[in-house]
Amino acid sequence: MSSHPDSRADSRADSTAESQAAAAPRTGTRWLWFHKLSSPPYAFRTSGKLRPWFLWPALILMAIGLYGGLVLAPADYQQKDAFRIIYVHVPAGILSLQVYIVMAIAAAVGLIWRIKLGHALAAAIAPIGAWLTVLCLATGSIYGKPMWGTWWEWEPRLTSELIMLFLYLGYMALRNSFDDVQRADRAADVLAIVGVVNVPIVKYSVEWWTSLHQGPTFSKLDAPSMAASMAWPWVLMMLAFMLYCAAVTCDRLRTEILKRERNASWLGEQLKELKP
Amino acid sequence: MQTSLLQLTGLVMERDLRLAIRHLDQVIQPLVFFVIIVTLFPLAISPVMEELRKIAPGVVWVAAMLSSLIALESLFRADVEDGTMEQWVLSGQPLSLLLFSKAVTHWMLAGLPLVITAPIVGTLVGIPLSVAPTLVAVLAIGTGSLSILGAIGAALTVSLRRGSALLALLVLPLEIPVLIFGARVVDLAIHGEPVTGPLNLLIAMLLLFLSLGPLAMAAAMKISVES
Amino acid sequence: MNLTTFFAMGGYGAYIWSCYGLTAAVLIFMAWRARSELKAEITRAQRRSVIAEQQP
16 A cells, blocks of 8 residues: 555656656766666666676675685694685675775665665665674684684684674664565664664774773684785685675665566566576 | 744743743653663662773763653654644745754753763762763763753654664664764763863864755655655 | 595685685575565566456
C-alpha cells in the first residue's frame, strides 16, 4: 500500500531523469555522466556487466598471492610460519574500514542529494563490511593463540575491529527496524554519517588507551618487518580482496536497486532479458 | 509574534522543566539506577577497598553511561506520541535548536544530579573525596557528550517499537571514547597526577558534538516523525 | 618440500589452515548469498511485471 503512489512518481522521475540526461547536450554536459551513472536502470545494467571483470581478476590475483604467501615466502625468523595468517587477516581488517567509509559516503550522497543509488549502495555493502570485520576478528584471534598463548588480547587492531563490528551491527539493525524502505534508508544514512565521524575518534582513543598500559609501540599483531619476498603477496591479496568485494557488491547493489524500484517501467524491458 | 531564538530555547526548557517537576519520581530514577549499578560492582567483585579503587573510574563511568541510557527513553517519546514533535517539525522554527534545548534539559535532569552526587557515590568504590572537584568536572563534561550522542540515538529510534534495546546498541559504541578518556582522568586524579591531557580531549569532543550533534538530531527526528 | 611438510606449516598448520578455511568460507558464502538473493529478487520482479501487464 505504501509503495504505490510513491513508485509511480518514481518511475516518472526516472524517465524524466533519463530524458533530461538525453536532452543534456543542449543545456550542458558537465553533469551528464553523473546523472546517467546514478540512474537506476544504468546502474543495474552496468553492475551486471562489471561483475565478471571484478571477479576473475580477483580470483587470479588471489591464486597468485596465495602461492606467493604460502609457498614462496620464507618462514619468518620469529613467528615462523604463523605469520602467513596476515595475508588474510590484514586485508580483511583494512577493507572492513574502507567499506565503512564508502558506506558513509554513499549514505551522504543519498541523504544530501537524494540520489537513490546512494541508499542502495550503502545498504548493499553493509553486510560485506560486517563479514569482513568478523573475519578479521576470527583470524586475529587464531593468529594470536600461537603467538601469545591466549585467544584474545586487547590490542589496538582487534579492539577497533570489535567496535567496528558493533557499528555495523547497529547500522543493519536500525535499517531492519523500519518497515518502510525509504525511512529505513534515510535513518540509516544519518547513523552512517554520525558513525563515520566517530570512527577516527574511536580508533585514536583505542590506540591511546592501549599505549597507556602497554607501551607506545605495542601491537601484538604486528606483521614482522617484511622482506620484499614476504610483502608482494600481501599487496596482491589486498587487491584481490578489494576486487572480490566489488564483485559481490555488484550483485548486492542490483538486489537493492530492484527492492527500491518496484514499479518502474524500465524494469519491464530489462527483466525480460534476464534469466532467473 | 516573532520569537527570538533565545526566547525559543527558554520556552522549551521551561516547559520541559515544569513537566519534569510534576513527575519527580521519573527524574530520580536515573540517579537511583546510577547508585544501584555502582553498588553491584563491590558485590560482584570484592569488598576490599584497595581492589575496588583500581576499577572505580571504570565503574563510575559505566554506571553513568547506563543510567544516561535509561533516562533517554523518555526524552522524545511523549512529545512524538502526542503530536507535539510533528508541530515542531512543521513549525518552521529551527528544529535543531528545539531538540538541542530538550537535550540540555535532559542533561540538567539526568546528568546533573549524577554529577553532583558522584563524589558521595564514588566513595562506595574507594574514590577519595579529595578527587571530588575533578570528578565533578569530568563527569559534567562527559555526561554532556553522552546526552548529545544519546539524543541522536533517541531521535533515530523514537518511532520504533522496542527501540530501547536498539538505542543501547547504537549509542554505547559511539560513547566509548568518552568512557576511555573520562575513566583515565579519574584514574590520574586518584593517583594525584595531572589530568589536563585527557580532560582537554574530552572538552574538544564535547565542543565537536555540540556543533554537529543538533544537526544530526534534527535530521533523525524529521525522518522519525514523518509517516 | 613435500605435501606433508607443506600442510604441517612448521607446526602451525591447524591455525593457518583454519584461518584460510574461514576466509574461503566467508568469501564463498558472501558471493553465494548475494547471487541467490539477486535471483530471488529478479524472480519476484518478473512476476510483478507479468501481473502488472495482465491488468487492464
